[in-house]
Amino acid sequence: MDPIFKYCPNCKSPHLIFDKGIKITCTDCDFEFYHNTAGAVAVIIQKEDKILLTVRNKDPQKGYLDLAGGFIDPAETAEFSCVRELKEELNIDIDKTKLQYINSNPNTYLYKNILYNTIDLFFLYRDDHLLIEDFDTIELKGFLWKKITEIDIDELAFESQKKTLSLLKKQLNKG
Ligand SMILES: [Zn+2]
The missing domain is CATH 3.90.79.10 (Nucleoside Triphosphate Pyrophosphohydrolase)
Structure with missing residues (x-):
């Protein structure tokens, strides 16, 4: 699933993982964003x-x-x-x-x-x-x-x- 944003809001890295449509994680700075229900x-x-x-x-x-x-x-x-x-x-x-x-x-x-x-x-x-x-x-x-x-x-x-x-x-x- 594509993340809902392209770049990490914290470090601007494009290396984001959108796990099961629940959580977006940046693999460069450990930023996490929960896309909760x-x-x-x-x-x-x-x-x-x-x-x-x-x-x-x-x-x-x-x-x-x-x-x-x-x-x-x-x-x-x-x-x-x-x-x-x-x-x-x-x-x-x-x-x-x-x-x-x-x-x-x-x-x-x-x-x-x-x-x-x-x-x-x-x-x-x-x-x-x-x-x-x-x-x-x-x-x-x-x-x-x-x-x-x-x-x-x-x-x-x-x-x-x-x-x-x-x-x-x-x-x-x-x-
Ligand atoms: Zn980041």
Whole structure:
């Protein structure tokens, strides 16, 4: 695997080893850089029997359906990250005590030629009275409500979402 940078940030040597996509080591000065998995949250907002999907307005996966969420900032709890992301993306204030953890799935996110590994933590947030105003931003081209059973999994932007939503679909079909 190619290192995410060409020269050692410490001694400028080109002799870098990128071991298993986890650690970049300089063989000249022993500099080490960990390309750790980043934590991210994704919130499945449910209103009655429908869930909210946003439409991505930028790459990666422009035009595909997405869940509200994003990277967890340093020193932030996953729950607070959900609150912050939903305020930023949808301009809604949620009660974080009503967030229900579902599961986690790994994902990759290619941004400006750097492959980020994430662990996406999925939460369910149910509010039958939720009101969200229309919007159109650089990041998102609005949103839509769909029944889980009617979601085409291939329209989803990321593998982790495909896995978790497929699981929820199966559970709904059983029950
Ligand atoms: Zn070096």
